[in-house]
Amino acid sequence: MLVKANDKVRVHYTGTLKNGEVFDSSEGKEPLEFTIGAGQIIPGFENGILGMKVEESKTLDIPANEAYGERKEDLVQEVPKTQLPPEITPEVGMQLMSQTPNGQQIPLVVTEVKDSSITVDANHPLAGKDLIFEVSIVSIN
Template identity: 70%
Template sequence: MSKVKNNDTVKVHYTGKLTSGEVFDSSKDREPLEITVGQGQLIPGFENGLIDMEVNEKKTLNIPSSEAYGDVRNELVQDVPKSQLPEEIKPEVGMPLVSKTPQGQEIQLVVTEVKDDSITVDANHPLAGKDLVFDIELVEIK
């Protein structure tokens, strides 16, 4: 039976959880995820965990934050004067925002604090700094 190697395109079902057991994503009620292994499409710990799997094999991957979304980077947390926000935006904690760099790249932000004259936004991935657990099942090797 063939095993997954780099550059194979595979289909996989997964359930992603925090170490507390809280599920943050799952493919259970939809089509399996299709990726080409080794292309950097997913976090390194997930892609590396697929190597040498066989079709119908199931396993649990315990992925440290360093092989997932990395550590929380303090430089990605900033205060922004409310005067720089569009007038129609009424910021609330947890609200997602999008900012654009001078080069036109979009950056996803989350409001973490609302003050009188400014807001604090965080551009870290929501799962940064967290160890993750994935239950995976290899469905197909193309």
Template identity: 55%
Template sequence: MSKAKKGDQVKVHYTGKLTDGTVFDSSEGREPLGFELGAGMMIKGFDAAVDGMAIGDKVTAEIPAADAYGEAREDLIFDVPKANLPEDLKPEVGQQLAMSQPNGQQVPVTVKDVKEDIVVIDANHQLAGKDLVFDIELVEIA
């Protein structure tokens, strides 16, 4: 039976969880996720878990933060003067915002703290610094 290898187009069903069992994403009830294995489209640990699987195989992969979204970086947490925000924006802790980079690309950020004249913004990925667990089933190799 054929096994998935780097360069293959694959489709998987998956459920992503934190180590406490909290589900943060799943393909349940949706089309399977398709990607090119080893092309950098997925986090390193997910790619590694699928590599070598055969159609129908199921695996539970425990992925350390370093092989997932990396460690949270302090340099991606910064202060923004409220005067630099849109006037109609009422920032709240936990609020998701999009920040524009000089090249026009939008980057998702989270409001970490709100002070009198400053809003503390966190540009780390929401799953940075977290170990993850994925239940993966390989459903297709193209």
């Protein structure tokens, strides 16, 4: 049995950057479970495991455009500190949540703190990066 569209699969994986830094892994955890074609994971990962069989392992080399996309500089903005809730003391690396007028939550990361403003980045932390996954198929349903 080979992985195909609409299959529910369970996989073990380790994700690394080109420099070898591990950014995520299922090691020591339950396998990741998802349905092929449901849009639950990045396209390059999903396409990379099509045609694999149970207990097969493979290295997936996924370019940024098939992962979290390219970085978009228009998602980096300077915000006056007066727009922050008074209980927040911003620090570089701090994660904040913003809300659009229609109620959608957008995660932001503080990248710079100035006297009267902060710079926030709404890009996914892995945007613009090519990713490498070591993946092993645990089950196909």
